[in-house]
Amino acid sequence: MAQILIVDDDAQLRQSFGKILEADGFEVRTAASGEAGVDEVAAQAPDLVVMDVRMTGITGIEAMQRMRAKVPNLPVIIMTAYGGTETAIEATKLGAFDYILKPFDIPDILRLIHQALEAGRLARERVAVDLEQGLEQGLDNDPQGDALVGQSRAMQDIFKAIGRAAPTEALVLVRGESGTGKELVARALWQHSARSAKPFVVINCVAIPDTLLEAELFGYEKGAFTGASSRRVGKIEQAQRGTVFLDEIGDMPMNVQAKILRLLQEKQVERLGGREMIPVDVRILAATNRDLETAVAEGRFREDLYYRLKVVTISLPPLRSREGDVPLLARHFLTRLAREMDMQSPGLTPEALDLLSAQNWPGNVRELANALQKALIFSRGAPIGADEMRQALGKGSGKSGLKSDGQGGFTVDHNQPQPTAMGAVLADDTLRAFIRRALLDQAGDAAYEHVLDTVGRGTIAEALEITGGNRTRAAKLLGLSRPTLIAKIEKYGLKVTTQVQ
Numbered sequence: 001m002a003q004i005l006i007v008d009d010d011a012q013l014r015q016s017f018g019k020i021l022e023a024d025g026f027e028v029r030t031a032a033s034g035e036a037g038v039d040e041v042a043a044q045a046p047d048l049v050v051m052d053v054r055m056t057g058i059t060g061i062e063a064m065q066r067m068r069a070k071v072p073n074l075p076v077i078i079m080t081a082y083g084g085t086e087t088a089i090e091a092t093k094l095g096a097f098d099y100i101l102k103p104f105d106i107p108d109i110l111r112l113i114h115q116a117l118e119a120g121r122l123a124r125e126r127v128a129v130d131l132e133q134g135l136e137q138g139l140d141n142d143p144q145g146d147a148l149v150g151q152s153r154a155m156q157d158i159f160k161a162i163g164r165a166a167p168t169e170a171l172v173l174v175r176g177e178s179g180t181g182k183e184l185v186a187r188a189l190w191q192h193s194a195r196s197a198k199p200f201v202v203i204n205c206v207a208i209p210d211t212l213l214e215a216e217l218f219g220y221e222k223g224a225f226t227g228a229s230s231r232r233v234g235k236i237e238q239a240q241r242g243t244v245f246l247d248e249i250g251d252m253p254m255n256v257q258a259k260i261l262r263l264l265q266e267k268q269v270e271r272l273g274g275r276e277m278i279p280v281d282v283r284i285l286a287a288t289n290r291d292l293e294t295a296v297a298e299g300r301f302r303e304d305l306y307y308r309l310k311v312v313t314i315s316l317p318p319l320r321s322r323e324g325d326v327p328l329l330a331r332h333f334l335t336r337l338a339r340e341m342d343m344q345s346p347g348l349t350p351e352a353l354d355l356l357s358a359q360n361w362p363g364n365v366r367e368l369a370n371a372l373q374k375a376l377i378f379s380r381g382a383p384i385g386a387d388e389m390r391q392a393l394g395k396g397s398g399k400s401g402l403k404s405d406g407q408g409g410f411t412v413d414h415n416q417p418q419p420t421a422m423g424a425v426l427a428d429d430t431l432r433a434f435i436r437r438a439l440l441d442q443a444g445d446a447a448y449e450h451v452l453d454t455v456g457r458g459t460i461a462e463a464l465e466i467t468g469g470n471r472t473r474a475a476k477l478l479g480l481s482r483p484t485l486i487a488k489i490e491k492y493g494l495k496v497t498t499q500v501q
Helices: 011-023 034-043 060-070 087-093 106-124 135-141 153-165 182-191 210-218 254-266 292-297 303-309 325-340 350-358 364-378 386-392 428-441 447-466 471-478 482-492
Strands: 003-007 027-031 048-052 076-080 098-101 172-175 200-204 243-247 283-288 312-315 402-404 410-412
Touching (some): 003 034, 027 034, 034 060, 048 106, 060 076, 076 087, 076 106, 087 098, 106 200, 106 482, 153 182, 172 182, 182 200, 182 243, 182 283, 254 283, 254 303, 325 364, 350 386, 364 471, 447 471, 471 482
Parallel strands (some): 003 048, 172 283, 172 312, 200 243
Antiparallel strands (some): 402 410
């Protein structure tokens, strides 16, 4: 349960806002002044501080600076009723995660809180990797956090490359298929750099709509476009003296690519609607699963930016090429997932490990982790065997009610107990019938979205049922961020009932 400290001299706001956060599953502490807030952080560091900027006594900005002197990577959200002043912008430059104007909409600040908590987690949890020896010492040093796990020759080369590139200021491009762990490499580069005490800002270029990406990166001035009611600092400015990780840069629109190139060349940014060039001191890390060479040849990626990005390239191998690493990864993920779910790890049988080692893993490390999470959720304490892993992988087993049709698909075995309604959709014939019916019922442009929404709604509902309405566990089960899950729950109009354990 994340702990949030609310610092505001308005007692009514502290009480009402605290109740909202507690209803969303957070543990809440409060302080009535900046000085009291600093004392609270000194006594026990929270996961996040949400603080007013104007209070009796020291200001929120001064309190934030004192807090971050004690806890360097503590995320702080500043609340202000004075959006027309430079105060909130100055707070962001001095290390605030972001700011929000009073009065604020509850869904907006909840989304911002979840983003800040995730940023705080990334800063707090070090990526275990021994830059000289590889796996074993790294895991021993930090068995609780994330880890780049592997003893294969390919991964040993990755560890060495991180060790050589991290202390430099060089731009690093991390390449690899989806699910290979590119963000872990970026975090390790940041954590082992001279900028590790400064912000690490992750920007997923494919998750933000093209129309919003430029404003998200560079910020905007008041009146720059419809709805721009106040000045906004972009993520690159917020990362001042820190590191910016541009994930999926291969999907970045051409107009934004031009501005990124200008940033790399001139170390300056210009807000949308602004006329002032703003100096910034950030290190850029980037990642992509795209074939940039083909994208350049086809005119979808700027050639000059491509060559700027290629200063240092770290290419992550797919899991199928990492001989001997699957059992190590499987044990690591199972231990960590069990801890996160407050369970005892049941372990894996040798047959299950053999099955995992024989897979091709098109989804790479992420697919392996997801399969183990599914198996763990349905395990009953006994070691996870080959049958349970086949079921988690969607390959069917004697226990699941699914069997191979001998042609790469699976059909329902009516002699076995049947899966749930959503589980039955995994059967090839059932899924095909569902899609056909949807196409006939929703003929036209809406058919594709109708299929996706129907399956998406059912999948999220099933995940919430499995986790007893726990949004955090459901988000992990689905491979979504918590803000994304909450947005989808709102979109589909799902009612979430948390079960009391």
